[in-house]
Amino acid sequence: MLKLDFHPAGRHFLQIPGPSPVPDRLLRAMSYPTIDHRGPEFGALGRQVLTGIRTIFKTQHPVAIYPASGTGAWEAALVNTLSPGDKVLMYETGHFASLWNKMALRLGLEPEFLGLPEAEGWRHGVDAGRIRERLATDKSHAIKAVCVVHNETSTGVTSDIAAVRRAIDDAGHPALLLVDTISGLASADYRHDEWGVDVTVSGSQKGLMLPPGISFNALSPKAIEASKSARLPKAFWAWDEIVEMNKTGYWPYTPNTNLLYALSESIEMLLAEGLTQVFERHARLGEACRRAVRAWGLQIQCADPAVYSPVLTGVMMPEGVDADRVRELIYRSFNMSLGAGLGKVKGRMFRIGHLGDCNDLTLMAALSGCEMGLKLAGVKLRESGTSAAMEYLAATRVELPAR
Secondary structure, eight states: OOOOOOOOSSOOEEESSSSOOOOHHHHHHHTSOOOOTTSHHHHHHHHHHHHHHHHHHTOSSOEEEESSOHHHHHHHHHHHHOOTTOEEEEEOSSHHHHHHHHHHHHTTOEEEEEOOOHHHHTTSOOOHHHHHHHHHHOTTOOEEEEEEESEETTTTEEOOHHHHHHHHHHTTOOOEEEEEOTTTTTTSOOOTTTTTOSEEEEESSSTTOOOSOOEEEEEOHHHHHHHTTOOSOOSTTOHHHHHHHHTTTOOSSOOOHHHHHHHHHHHHHHHHHOHHHHHHHHHHHHHHHHHHHHHHTOEESOOOGGGBOSSEEEEEOOTTOOHHHHHHHHHHHHOEEEEEOOGGGTTTEEEEEOOSSOOHHHHHHHHHHHHHHHHHTTOOOSSOHHHHHHHHHHHTOOOOOOO
């Protein structure tokens, strides 16, 4: 068994774009004694959590909660709505969109993967116009679903989901809209009902500030109706039993009780701050981070300022600089973890997470570690990024109420 005997002073700075740091309040909640998941106390907890999570998704409809990762929720969304051989339109915005496409293939679906040329495809969001054009040519309505990623965690690009819904409607197409907002939920504005999403996929380890282990499917009435005739195999993932038992606060299997304690606390924290204020905080930290990157003279992975992510910032390295070596140097020198480049951009960029339980000083510590590490790695910086970020944060500070 591996023993980790070295414990450096201070705390480790986990600045990857998820899992995000877990607040002490949530850690304490997870330490509560486990209760009978068929008893009355659990029913009360279940009803409270199920009501609260609908507020986070901004929906009046059911949200299925699974003891699983976001990958499980991807599968649940597909198997509950589709049948073997169904055609699905998916859009390549990054590594996670690619993985969802790969899952669709393995499940026996026929995904069509739209995207831009390789050099540009992972620097932009979804082009809703291309989706509309493709659906307009599908006169027989063979395409049963459109699958897109709201906040692409691998690149720092956030797509306009309302525009995708309009594209489907403008094409007069009945396809379902399935959206992955695993890293967007509770960090970036998201509106399941208003944007006409049929299934929203998310997970616990990003904006909700929990450890991995809970995933979600937010459902529309149209999606529930589609599930009644969907023929892909499903048992554990099936919505019908979950939705029915959830009406009384229970699940058809053993739920992860201690994570549900923490989810209840997370929802309370988010609603106490106010979702609008949560989104504004993330947007402000994201802008401060990008100002630092621009001051360094480095490129931001997302090439379109209109779709910059408030959740993370992808930092591209100059030609000949190995981003993974820079990350390792920063980790070994300053006890801070940054997100790796994934898939096509591996070694070419690193990702700074600024989501969840974060504030001005959290971000400034992360940027300081990055700036010191980049200098140690021999990367030529134009000017101080930390100074640029500090000036912006000081000028836009949000003062706490008087004690």
